[in-house]
Amino acid sequence: MVIKKILVPFDGSTLSIKALELAKDISRNFNADLTLFVVIPIYYPISDSVFSTVSAINYRQLLKTLRDKAEKKIEKITEKCREEGVKANYKIVNDDASEAIIKEAKRAKTNLIIMGSRRMTGFSFIKRLGSTARYVSEHAPCPVTLVH
Numbered sequence: 001m002v003i004k005k006i007l008v009p010f011d012g013s014t015l016s017i018k019a020l021e022l023a024k025d026i027s028r029n030f031n032a033d034l035t036l037f038v039v040i041p042i043y044y045p046i047s048d049s050v051f052s053t054v055s056a057i058n059y060r061q062l063l064k065t066l067r068d069k070a071e072k073k074i075e076k077i078t079e080k081c082r083e084e085g086v087k088a089n090y091k092i093v094n095d096d097a098s099e100a101i102i103k104e105a106k107r108a109k110t111n112l113i114i115m116g117s118r119r120m121t122g123f124s125f126i127k128r129l130g131s132t133a134r135y136v137s138e139h140a141p142c143p144v145t146l147v148h
Contacts, residue, residue: 003032015116018147019145020036024084040066040095071092098135112143
C-alpha cells in the first residue's frame with residue numbers, strides 16, 4: 001500500500017496525541033503528507049425560544065473563541081511536526097465530527113486515517129457503537145487505524 005496522505009483527527013486528548021505520534025512515524029517512513037484535522041462541533045441554538053437571538057450571537061462569539069484557541073494550539077503542534085521532519089499542515093472546520101472526517105478524507109484523497117478511540121469496557125462498550133471512531137472506521141474511503 002502506498003501512503004501519500006495521512007489524516008489525523010485531533011482534539012488534544014491523550015489518545016489523539018498518541019495517534020499523532022504514530023502518524024508522524026508513518027509519515028516520515030512513507031514521506032507522506034500529514035494533516036492535523038480539528039473539528040469544532042456544531043451546536044444548534046434553540047431557534048424558537050425567547051433567547052434565540054442571544055444564543056445565536058453568543059454562539060458566533062463562542063465559535064470564534066474556540067477557533068482562535070484551536071488555531072493557536074494546532075499551529076504550534078504543526079510547527080513541531082515540521083521540525084521533526086514531517087510534512088505537516090492543519091485544517092479546522094465547524095461541523096459534525098464524524099461526517100467532517102469522512103468528507104475531508106474523500107476531498108483530500110486521504111490514504112490513511114489515524115485516530116484515537118476511547119477504550120471502553122462493560123456496558124460502555126455497547127455505547128461505543130455510536131462513537132466517532134466507530135462511524136469513521138465503517139464509512140471511511142480508506143484504511144483507518146484506531147489507537148487506544
